[in-house]
Structures are given as structure tokens and as C-alpha cells.
Amino acid sequence: MTGTATALLLAIAGFGGLSLTMARHSRQAAFDGSIIARRVPMRPLSWLLIIASAIIDMAKGNWRFGLVEWIGLAGVAAAIVMLAQTYRPRLVFPLAGAAFVLSLLLMPFSS
Amino acid sequence: MKEGFRQSMAWLHNWSGLLIGWLLFAIALTGTAAVFRPETSNWMRPEIAHHAGPVDQAQALGAAVSYLSSAGKGAPAWYLTAPDDRAAFTQAIFSLPRGGDANGYRTLALDPRTGRPDGIRDTLGGEFFYRFHFELKIPYPWGRILASAAAMVMLVALISGIITHRRIFADFFTLRPRKGQRSWLDVHNALGVLALPFHLMITFTGIMTLITLTMPWAIVANYGSDMARFYEDMAPGFSARPALGKAAPLGDVAAMVRDARRRMDGQISLVIINNPGDAAATVTISKHDDGQIAYAAGRVTYDGVSGRLLSAYAEDRPMRKLYDTFYGLHVGRFGAPVTRWLYFICGLALTATIGSGLVLWTVKRSRNGGLGYHLVEKLNIGVVTGLPVAAAAFLWANRLLPVTMAQRPEGEVRVFFTSWVLMILAGFILPRRIGWIAGLMLCAAAWLLLPPLSAWTTGRGMITSLLAGDWQFFGFDTVSLAIGLMFAIACRHMVRPAPAARVPRRMQAA
Numbered sequence: 272m273t274g275t276a277t278a279l280l281l282a283i284a285g286f287g288g289l290s291l292t293m294a295r296h297s298r299q300a301a302f303d304g305s306i307i308a309r310r311v312p313m314r315p316l317s318w319l320l321i322i323a324s325a326i327i328d329m330a331k332g333n334w335r336f337g338l339v340e341w342i343g344l345a346g347v348a349a350a351i352v353m354l355a356q357t358y359r360p361r362l363v364f365p366l367a368g369a370a371f372v373l374s375l376l377l378m379p380f381s382s
Numbered sequence: 383m384k385e386g387f388r389q390s391m392a393w394l395h396n397w398s399g400l401l402i403g404w405l406l407f408a409i410a411l412t413g414t415a416a417v418f419r420p421e422t423s424n425w426m427r428p429e430i431a432h433h434a435g436p437v438d439q440a441q442a443l444g445a446a447v448s449y450l451s452s453a454g455k456g457a458p459a460w461y462l463t464a465p466d467d468r469a470a471f472t473q474a475i476f477s478l479p480r481g482g483d484a485n486g487y488r489t490l491a492l493d494p495r496t497g498r499p500d501g502i503r504d505t506l507g508g509e510f511f512y513r514f515h516f517e518l519k520i521p522y523p524w525g526r527i528l529a530s531a532a533a534m535v536m537l538v539a540l541i542s543g544i545i546t547h548r549r550i551f552a553d554f555f556t557l558r559p560r561k562g563q564r565s566w567l568d569v570h571n572a573l574g575v576l577a578l579p580f581h582l583m584i585t586f587t588g589i590m591t592l593i594t595l596t597m598p599w600a601i602v603a604n605y606g607s608d609m610a611r612f613y614e615d616m617a618p619g620f621s622a623r624p625a626l627g628k629a630a631p632l633g634d635v636a637a638m639v640r641d642a643r644r645r646m647d648g649q650i651s652l653v654i655i656n657n658p659g660d661a662a663a664t665v666t667i668s669k670h671d672d673g674q675i676a677y678a679a680g681r682v683t684y685d686g687v688s689g690r691l692l693s694a695y696a697e698d699r700p701m702r703k704l705y706d707t708f709y710g711l712h713v714g715r716f717g718a719p720v721t722r723w724l725y726f727i728c729g730l731a732l733t734a735t736i737g738s739g740l741v742l743w744t745v746k747r748s749r750n751g752g753l754g755y756h757l758v759e760k761l762n763i764g765v766v767t768g769l770p771v772a773a774a775a776f777l778w779a780n781r782l783l784p785v786t787m788a789q790r791p792e793g794e795v796r797v798f799f800t801s802w803v804l805m806i807l808a809g810f811i812l813p814r815r816i817g818w819i820a821g822l823m824l825c826a827a828a829w830l831l832l833p834p835l836s837a838w839t840t841g842r843g844m845i846t847s848l849l850a851g852d853w854q855f856f857g858f859d860t861v862s863l864a865i866g867l868m869f870a871i872a873c874r875h876m877v878r879p880a881p882a883a884r885v886p887r888r889m890q891a892a
Contacts, residue, residue, distance in 0.1 A: 275720055295556070336717040340717065340724060343577075346577045353576070
């Protein structure tokens with residue numbers, strides 16, 4: 272269960288970050304990417320989080336079950352980011368950040 | 383045909399989607415409901431008390447067999463499905479010389495403790511949605527062929543849809559509410575693309591489940607009309623011996639179940655008892671499908687009288703395992719409950735993709751588009767709001783029809799179809815806007831009032847369930863409320879529409 276939660280949080284962080292690299296959404300989110308973009312490559316980092324989410328979900332038990340579950344989880348995570356971008360765009364960056372921090376906290380317990 | 387590749391794909395997507403859309407909507411909706419088939423079956427049999435902790439499969443099967451040795455006497459075989467983490471009852475199917483349904487079969491839900499069907503209301507339960515999903519209540523094999531054809535058109539619609547809606551990946555997180563046609567397109571695209579891997583998987587594997595029916599040529603070439611030999615090769619280990627005609631009492635089935643559980647390391651599911659009461663009786667016990675994606679993974683057969691192990695079969699032929707994996711992926715009975723919820727959510731997304739696509743077809747065309755346009759518009763109301771109302775009516779009937787009513791399962795099904803037909807008629811009679819609002823309102827009311835109705839008629843309300851730790855009943859009622867709430871929100875959107883925003887010309891192509 273913790274593994275699933277970690278994977279979901281990482282996917283939210285990943286998709287949230289990815290959405291902030293898109294011109295329309297970063298405008299919506301009133302997100303000044305220039306500060307971060309100069310120091311961290313936002314787009315590759317977001318993809319890395321999404322891949323990490325998949326790996327964690329598959330590593331927690333039977334990887335075949337994990338893969339099927341992750342495909343569903345990724346959709347849910349992307350839907351959450353999409354709804355946030357639509358109705359609470361300013362919360363997307365805090366949401367992605369919080370999801371990332373929380374996933375790091377849960378990671379030791381997610382095997 | 384049409385000018386460019388994309389235009390021809392758009393044409394294909396529009397018309398394949400429209401032609402089969404209503405049928406696909408029904409298939410997707412009932413398929414989504416079938417994800418929780420055992421849970422629905424439990425909810426529809428409230429007489430079976432909630433039982434905390436794991437069920438004793440061996441004890442339940444033993445009790446069922448001792449009941450059937452009198453009630454099922456004379457049947458050539460008993461097909462039993464053991465209760466498990468999800469199903470709260472033993473299902474027994476057998477045919478008797480007299481009585482039963484059109485095919486002579488009788489289906490009973492047996493209490494796992496007593497092994498008896500006494501007092502448990504007669505219903506199809508979740509089985510109804512499951513059967514309708516691929517048989518459409520049309521006689522064999524035509525219902526299955528139609529469902530399979532619909533799935534094939536669905537695959538065409540999906541692939542042409544990915545090409546048509548080319549901006550789905552660029553607009554991955556885009557949803558622009560209250561902008562008329564633009565919003566419908568965004569919703570259609572978002573629901574389609576967010577669960578796209580699921581949509582492709584479920585459509586393809588759905589076609590695969592009926593492939594021996596729709597593409598029988600390999601079987602015909604190799605086996606001719608000898609279907610018995612085909613089945614034996616396809617699923618070895620189910621072999622029954624001919625009856626000897628010599629009576630002999632059945633051995634200790636509970637002990638065989640315990641042995642099978644040890645050998646197959648986990649829960650068991652299907653138990654087939656051939657020639658019960660005969661000296662040549664056999665008991666075949668199948669491995670449960672929660673431990674691996676692939677469906678029929680293995681089975682063991684015992685001598686029914688002595689309990690001696692006759693054969694053990696574990697599937698390891700690669701092609702058969704691949705097929706079983708497709709099948710298992712489609713029915714989604716493996717893994718943790720989370721997986722099932724994700725199947726349910728993705729299934730709802732697929733249903734809503736189809737529904738929004740149907741609405742989009744009318745929104746994109748002018749209001750005075752002639753007879754065809756009006757037909758589509760009216761049918762949309764009757765299907766998109768009518769089917770959820772019919773499904774709710776089916777559950778209402780389960781609670782309201784007298785428990786002792788004769789032919790009760792058929793009564794429930796009749797309520798389902800009657801309310802659907804009435805909704806379609808209402809869609810045709812009422813003006814468009816009133817029709818949508820009334821339909822959505824009825825959906826909201828029917829689902830929101832289902833938990834109180836259930837509490838009033840069974841005494842197993844949400845608070846009672848919550849206090850008893852009965853997560854299945856609590857979950858079912860919660861989902862019902864959530865569905866009702868969703869329709870209430872949709873209805874509110876409909877009552878207070880957005881100012882009709884003009885959509886720029888260049889966007890209409892997407």
C-alpha cells in the first residue's frame with residue numbers, strides 16, 4: 272500500500288513538473304520557471320520522476336501486477352494535475368513539490 | 383475517398399464512433415460494473431450476513447456438497463464456485479431433468495456456513511452486468527458476435543481517434559470548462575488520452591476473449607467438428623470419466639479442497655464435481671485467479687469417492703499462457719483491490735469518452751441538421767442518461783420486489799429493460815434541453831436515494847456497515863452516492879449553461 276502511495280505521489284510530482292514546462296500551463300500557474308530552469312533541467316527531471324514512479328510500483332511485489340497498476344495510477348496522477356491546472360493553477364507547483372517531498376518520506380517504507 | 387490522411391481518419395472516427403457508439407456505451411458501462419461482480423452479487427443478497435475475517439473455503443464447499451447430495455441428486459455434474467476474499471457465498475450451478483432455466487440449469491447462491499440457499503433472495507446479482515457486457519441479452523451466438531464486432535469497431539475508432547485528435551499529447555493537461563463545443567472536445571480528449579493504454583488494452587483483450595468464436599478457422603482446420611477433442615486439448619485436466627451406473631457416496635470434499643489449497647498454494651475457485659453419487663465421480667478443483675495475471679492457471683482432479691489424486695495440471699504452454707494473460711488482463715481479477723478500483727475508474731473514463739463523443743457529434747453539427755441529426759440527438763439522451771437510470775432501477779427492483787416472488791431474477795431484468803425503453807421514449811418525446819435535464823436529474827435521484835432505500839429495506843445502512851467494518855456494503859453505497867453526485871453536478875451544469883462562446887474556425891478541425 273505504501274509502495275502504491277509513493278508511486279502515485281511521484282507520478283503527481285512528475286506530471287506536475289511536466290505540465291509546468293508547457294508554455295500555456297506555466298503561464299496559468301503564474302509560475303516563473305526561469306529561476307528553476309536555470310539550475311535544474313525541469314523536463315528531464317520530471318520524466319525521471321515518472322520513470323521512478325513506475326519502477327517503485329513494479330519493484331514492490333509482483334512486477335507484472337505492478338505494471339498494470341502503474342498504468343492506471345499514472346492516469347489518475349495526470350488527471351489530478353489536469354484538474355489542478357484547470358481549477359487551481361496556482362497550486363500546481365506547491366502540489367507537485369509537496370507530492371515529491373512526501374514520496375521521499377514514504378520511500379523507505381515502500382518495499 | 384476524402385482529401386488527406388487525417389481527414390479520412392476523422393471521417394472514419396466520426397462515423398465508426400457514431401454507428402456503434404450507443405452499443406459501445408452500454409458495453410463499456412456494464413463492463414465497468416462487472417469489475418465489481420462478486421461485490422455487486424453480495425450487495426444484492428443482503429440476507430447473507432457480513433462475516434469478518436477470511437472465509438473457510440473447505441468448510442463452505444463441504445457444507446454445499448452435503449446440501450446438494452439431496453437437492454442436486456440426479457444432476458450429471460455440479461459446478462461450484464467457492465466463496466473467497468470477495469464473494470460471500472458458494473455459487474452452485476447444475477441441471478436437473480426437470481426445472482431450471484431455459485437450458486435446464488439451476489443457479490443457487492448457498493450460504494457459506496450452512497451450505498443452504500434458504501431465505502436468500504433469488505437474483506442474478508452482478509452476473510447480470512457481466513453477462514450483458516458480452517452477450518447483450520441476445521441469444522447465443524449472436525449477442526457475442528455483435529459484442530465482438532462492436533469491440534473491433536471500437537479498436538478502429540480508438541486508433542483513428544488518436545490520429546484525428548492529434549493535439550491530445552500537446553494538450554495533455556488542458557481542460558477549458560464552460561466553453562461550449564471546445565469543452566466537450568477537451569473532456570472527450572482528456573478522458574480518452576489519460577487512460578489511453580487502458581482503453582487500447584481492454585478493447586484488444588476484449589476482442590481476444592471471443593476470438594475462438596469470431597475466428598474459428600484454425601480450430602476447424604485442426605479439429606473439424608470434433609469439439610470435444612479441441613476442448614480437451616485447450617484445457618486438459620478437466621477430463622471426466624463416464625459414469626459407471628453404480629452408486630457410491632461422495633468422499634470428503636472438504637478434505638480435497640484443503641489438499642488442493644496446499645498443492646496450489648492459495649485460494650481455490652471453481653470446483654467441478656462430475657457424476658456425483660456414482661462410483662466414477664471426480665472432483666476437479668481450479669486454482670484461484672488472484673495469484674497470477676493469466677486466467678486458468680492450473681487444476682487438480684481427485685477421485686470423488688476415495689479422494690485419491692488422479693491428475694494435477696499446471697498450464698505451461700506459451701501460447702495458451704499468452705491467451706490466458708490476455709483474458710486475465712481483460713477481467714482484472716488478479717492483484718490487490720487498488721488494481722480493481724483503477725480498472726473501475728478507467729472503465730468509467732472509457733464510458734464517458736464514448737458518451738462525450740456521442741454528444742460531440744451533435745454539438746459539432748448545426749441544430750437544423752435534418753432527421754438524422756435529430757435521431758442522434760434524441761437517442762443520445764435515451765442511452766447516456768437512460769442506461770444509468772436502468773442500472774439503478776435494476777438495483778431498486780432488487781430491494782423492492784417481494785423476496786418470495788416467483789421468477790424474481792427475470793422480474794429484476796424486466797425492470798432494467800422497461801426503464802431503459804421508457805427513458806429512450808422520454809428522450810424522443812421531451813424537448814432536447816428538458817430531456818437532458820430531466821434525464822440527468824433522474825440519474826442523480828436514483829443513485830443518491832439507493833443507499834437510503836437499501837438501509838430502509840435491509841437494515842444494513844451505511845452507518846451500520848461502517849460500524850460493523852463491512853467495507854463491501856459501505857463501499858457499494860459510497861460508490862452509489864458518488865455516481866449520484868456526479869450526475870447532480872452534470873445536471874447543474876446543464877441548468878446553468880455557459881454563455882455560448884464562439885469557437886474560432888481553426889479549432890473546429892481538431
